[in-house]
Amino acid sequence: MQIADIPISPALAACYAEKGIATLYPPQAECVEKGLFDGKNLLIAIPTASGKTLVAEMAMHHHIGNRGKCLYIVPLRALASEKYDDFSGKGVRVGIATGDFDRRDDYLGRNDIIVATSEKVDSLLRNRTPWLAEISLLVLDEVHLIDSPDRGATLEMVIAKLRYKNPAMQVIALSATIGNPQELADWMDAGLVESEWRPVDLREGVYHHGCIHFPDSDRPVEHRTKHEDLDLCLDTVGEGGQCLVFVSSRKNAEAFAKRAAAGLKLDNPELLEFAERIRAKADTNTEKTLAACVAQGAAFHHAGLKKEERRIVEQGFRDGHIKVISSTPTLAAGLNLPARRVIIRDYLRYSAGDGMAPIPVREYRQMAGRAGRPHLDPYGEAVLIAKGEDMIDELFDCYIDAPAEDVRSQCANEAVIASHILSLIATGFAREHAELTAFMERTFYAASKGSTAALKRVVQRVLEFLRESEMILEVGEWIEPTEYGSLVSRLYLDPRSAETIATTISEVEEYSDIGFLQLLCTTPDMPTLYVRKNDAYYLDRFIAEHAEDLWTDIPWHASEDFERSLKTAMLLADWADEVGEETICERYGVGPGDVYAMVESVNWLIHASRHLARMFAPDLARPIEDMELRMKHGIRKELLPIVRLRGIGRVRARRLFNNGFCSLDAIREAGVEKIGRVLGSGIAAQIFEQLEGERDEIAADAGQQQSTLFHFG
Known part of the structure; x- marks a missing residue:
């Protein structure tokens, strides 16, 4: 199916043409055939890099062309920023919402596409943001995270609330491979598009003792070092490819990056530029180590790094300069960083109460799905490393040949559902026991279990807690929030x-x-x-x-x-x-x-x-x-008066204070020239511009008060 044959705007078609996209992939064409442009709900369960985001983007532009508004929900803030960048600059207005949880953010309603985390959308619903009623298309990225213990219930309740609020809204859910896609599709009244097709062939195998064992062949890997994981990386880099190496901990990620950097020893001016960007803001040994690794072509990536450092590493890898990234599994969760070879070195991970436990099959598939860069690699390889010969068959059985786990609802967890029950009452979704029961019966939990008995017991215990805490009042069947309960719901507090x-x-x-x-x-x-x-x-x-x-x-x-x-x-x-x-x-x-x-x-x-x-x-x-x-x-308390100025943070405020400028009056008296000698002339000019504006406001307020007094005699 050709791009020219589908109903998207000329501006979007031109963007695709610039990228060399003229034909839809088979799973994308199936989405069109199953009603993508006809308002049909779809669950799209296809491998990573098979073009799910492009399907969603085409549908969003189609809605915008018909005066619709689109909401794109993602699980992570980092992914929200990536999608915001992806959707921007294509002839539509794009907004992003990931911040404060007690704001309505009415201004976002001016946009055609709003990208947000599920927690932010939940808070917008609690604060009754009006533009949510205008959403004509809801896109759910990584919808399988409904079974995440810490955020799955929020995503599930957000879907249920939005569909309840906008019954005519189209829903497009995007997912990696899951075990029960039809069950999830049925809950959303969605057609199912399921495929194993990939634009780049994926070969999955197990490495042991100098050889990668694939289902139909073996591939020897040259011994260059004492470390099997590093040999696998050097083998791929030597062929012009890049590697992602997934390990179990931050410490392991950093240790491997140092070994990889020593093994690669690349001499590349672009790498030095990336390293210098990191080194320029490095305050800790971890950051200095990262800069040293990047200078030689390797990097580590985990949540212990600052956002800016992670972005620099991601950019260096996308540009092809950084050849190897070692990472904890967080990198597999949505970010678009494909590599020719993905190495899953550690498939056991520490879990509180369980010790070292195997990672889920779905997590393995997320990692393996990063293998193969479209238009750059002739193939992609996902390689598990066996600790012994007896592990080879076991790894094939447990991961490569194993089906993905089913998605299961988290809404029967009393600890996570209390906040959502309160919000249903506080926002008026449900004000009677029967209404509350009816709404909970719309959840994926109720649809998948076929019985709501357990859920009803959980709801009753939550109501008892809310009643005893004086967050709700019950009069017979009627339930209403107290002032305290309404505040807690708006503040997005458990x-x-x-x-x-x-x-x-x-x-x-x-x-x-x-x-x-x-x-x-x-x-x-x-x-x-x-x-x-x-x-x-x-x-x-x-x-x-x-x-x-x-x-x-x-x-x-x-x-x-x-x-x-x-x-x-x-x-x-x-x-x-x-x-x-x-x-x-x-x-x-x-x-x-x-x-x-x-x-x-x-x-x-x-x-x-x-x-x-x-x-x-x-x-x-x-x-x-x-x-x-x-x-x-x-900052310490003594800096509070100074830090209220825009552009003044902990470092500049402390510098002013230590130079004797301990208040706004002291800064005014010093004058722009003296402050400029401490902070620089540009910052000083900004400060005095603010101080002048403040003085004008005070004068205007005083004039208004005088006028009022005179008027009333």
Whole structure:
């Protein structure tokens, strides 16, 4: 089927022509035949790199041409940014929504395509964002993540709510291979497009003792080093290809990248430029190590890196300069980074409570699907490394020849569904018991189980908790939210987190930074750090010195949850006390990306706590507000007046303070020339422009007050 034969805009057709796309792949053509442009719902379960995104993009442009509006839901913020870039510059308006969870973001409604995470869409629904009612096409990327324990219920409830709100809306769901696609398609009233076709042939095999064993042949690999994984990489790079190597931990990813860099020793001016971009902002040894690896053609990629560093690595790999990336499985989750050979070195991963456990088949397929760059590689190879000869057949049976797992709903999990039950009540989706039951019967859980008995029991227990917490009122069959319950729903808080925070702050007598932060770190909404063996001494010493400042009870016996919450709170307190990034990373055994992730997570909880404090503990509202700004910028309290200026962060604020400019008045009195000597003339000019604007506003306000007084005599 030719691009010229389908109903898309000339502008989009021209974009495809520039990329050399003139013909649809067979699975894409099947989507058209099954009603893509006729408003039919579709579940598209085809391999990675088979053109799922292009199908969605064509459908979106078709809707936009008919005055429709499109919502594209992704599981990760990084993927949202990638899709935003992909869809931009093609003659339509594109917006992205991944930020604050208590905003309606009405301005986004001006766009034709809005890219957002499922959590952000859920928060927009809770805050009754009006433009959601205008959505004519919903695209669900990586829809199989409905069975994710931590975010699957949110995705499932968002789908159910949007379909309830817009029954005529077309739904296009995109997925990797799953075991029960028809079951998922039936729930969405969707036609199923299922295929194993790929634009680049994928060969899957197992490596052992110098040879890759494929189902129909063997391929020898030259021994160049003492390391099998590195030999596999050098073999591919020597043929002009690139490699992705998946390992079980960040430590392993970094160790392999160093070995790969030493083995490659590439001499490439472009690599030096990428390395210098990383080195220019490197504050830690991890970042300096990354820069050194990139300079020789290798890199590592994991959540401990800053976003900008990950983007530089991704760009260097896409441009063909970086030849090898070693990564934790996070890289397999959606990002478009294909390579000629994908090496799955570690297929066991530590799981709390289970020890080292095999990765799921679907995760293996996500990794293997990265093999083969369309238009660049004649083939793609996915290679598992066997630890012994007896493992070869086992790896074929467990991964290469095994079917993917079925997708299962997470909506019967009481711990994750409470927030969604409250939001249904607070937003008016369900105000009677019968309405609540009817809505829950629209979930994938109800459709796949055929019985809602277990779900009803979960809902009743959640309602009991919400009632006892005074977040809802029940009068017979009627249910309505209290002011407290409505606030919790709008703030996008887990009700258990809200109750922990509200109860504690209403009882404490005096504010304490560490007490407040450690309280937040005990809530379900806050991720916490692992506690290492050598952390015990420092935690015990901290407790001995600060026991009176903590707001939660200190357990008599060792408690992993308490220790994790305290360690995380200590890291956050250090950040707000202006401790250097390198020191924090070394002290707590984390990467720069972890620090920013922790700060981002707690910032939202601090923001929510400020609103709860206004309701339950007004005396704490101001110090919590101060902590919100301190945590955002990583500053001590003394810098608060200065950091309110745009463009002034922790480094510039500290520089001003240490030079004696401790307030806005002191900065004004110093004048632009003196401030320019401290921060540079450009920044100084921006500061004084703000200060002049502030003075004009004050004068205007004063004039308005005088006018009002005169008017009323």
